[in-house]
Amino acid sequence: MEAYVRIKPLYLRRGILLSFFITLFLVAGSVIAQTQRVTLMQYAxxxxxxxxxxLTTAGLAPTLSGSTAYTLLVPPEEALRSLKTQPHEKIRAVLAMHIIKGNYKAADFKEGAQVRTCGGEAITVYRKKGVTLLNGVSLNALDRDMRNGVVQELNGLLQP
Structure with a gap:
């Protein structure tokens, strides 16, 4: 008696291997994406x-480390350096102006809107010739998503 060995056609074996690697790639990509999304404080x-x-000096680190969504308006480094010599209360008041509860993408800042900060102050939104201004400070549309919010960059420092 002859023994017959059934061999799957080559295209089926390649298809199985291909679907295995696609699945592996998608699962690995999902795990990497989840581990790369850090909190706002971890980003800082x-x-x-x-x-x-x-932020730590101002006592705002726990706010940006939790699960509640915030938008962090990040001033330039030179503006932050000028804050370093200020009293604790001043640092807290200024940085609280740069935190808004909720996720705000650049498109969410509508002309004439008033947005309340964590410090209780209002930021007025202006749109001029394609530029978004928050209390007169221009917004660089970064829209960087974090696990607990969004990071936006400013060209200056907001003052309470």
Whole structure:
């Protein structure tokens, strides 16, 4: 008696291998994406150490470490350096102006809107010739998503 060995056609074996690698790639990509999304405070620690130091001094680090969504309006480094010598209360008041409860993408800042900050102050939104201004300070549309909010960059420092 002859023994017959059934061999799957080559295209089926390649298809199975291909679907295995696609599945593996998608699962690995999902895990990487989840681990790369850090909190707003982790972002500050890793990418903007001076900002992280000032947020800690101001007592705002726990706010940006939790699960509640916030938008962090990040001023330039030179503006932050000018805050470093200020009293604790001043640092807190200024940095609280740069935190808004909720996720605000650049498109969410509508002309004439008033947005309340964590410090209780109001920021007025202006739109002029394609530029968004928050209390007269221009917004760089960064829209960087974090686990607990969004990071936006400013070209200056908001004052209470």
């Amino acid at each position: 620690i890793e990418e903007r150490p001076l900002l992280a130091e000032l």
